[in-house]
């Protein structure tokens with residue numbers, strides 16, 4: 001299997017380099033290697049030159065707040081480029097794997113959303129991700145769109161590292177308690193992708209959109225408390241104890257982009273179609289903490 005991986009140095013892209021390796025020849029590129037999603041002609045030429053059987057697009061414009069002031073660039077990378085990749089996949093009879101976000105939803109209610117639930121993005125980023133999904137679905141190419149949430153990786157910066165740094169510097173932390181979702185490891189997403197790819201190639205009727213998040217749910221506030229408690233139990237010297245992490249509502253932490261309050265995603269469709277289980281979010285977070293502590 002010849003696989004073209006785009007965005008190889010992002011959180012998910014980095015883990016995909018490892019997870020996809022056993023499946024075949026992986027040609028992994030970043031934007032400096034002729035795979036800039038903001039340069040459609042060069043991107044198209046690169047895809048045609050490589051002629052892969054599978055395109056895995058882990059590249060995206062992910063600066064959620066900055067997107068509010070750079071909508072054209074966010075749309076070019078998150079909507080137009082996936083559309084182009086889908087057209088090229090269709091032309092090559094290739095499979096396109098793409099990642100999307102809980103931000104395509106408006107975050108109302110308090111139950112998990114299915115793949116068929118009505119969308120209603122609140123931000124430029126969310127709209128750009130939804131348009132990218134739509135372009136892929138409309139192209140008619142065989143595809144796997146994995147909608148995920150709250151992605152973290154051991155490599156690079158992440159929410160847990162920020163909380164641990166602040167907990168060492170300050171006497172108390174204030175963290176948003178009314179956004180609910182599931183922290184999902186980039187390693188889990190990459191492993192799921194590698195597990196799903198051969199099944200999908202054998203059963204093209206499974207082509208479609210799936211929610212792919214760790215199981216369970218939490219708030220950013222409870223997530224921060226969990227991380228601090230785990231680190232202290234492992235001997236980290238932190239000034240802030242879990243009960244000094246104060247819960248605040250989203251309205252007390254204004255940001256340029258509005259975020260959904262309810263990011264719960266149902267993974268029943270993925271689990272049933274592919275016979276896979278999604279581990280609890282704490283399992284992945286603990287693994288990541290063991291790596292960084």
Ligand SMILES: NC(=O)c1ccc[n+]([C@@H]2O[C@H](COP(=O)([O-])OP(=O)(O)OC[C@H]3O[C@@H](n4cnc5c(N)ncnc54)[C@H](OP(=O)(O)O)[C@@H]3O)[C@@H](O)[C@H]2O)c1
Nearest residue numbers: 009010011012031036037038059060062099101148150151
């Ligand atoms: N992070 C989350 O919490 C989250 C939540 C839900 C869904 N997702 C989705 O999951 C996927 C993977 O996200 P991630 O967390 O791995 O993001 P990430 O760590 O920000 O990685 C994104 C990658 O895209 C690359 N990129 C940006 N602009 C590009 C361009 N014009 N051409 C080529 N590459 C470009 C970046 O390269 P540079 O480093 O050079 O900029 C980076 O390597 C994305 O589709 C994202 O929308 C993420």
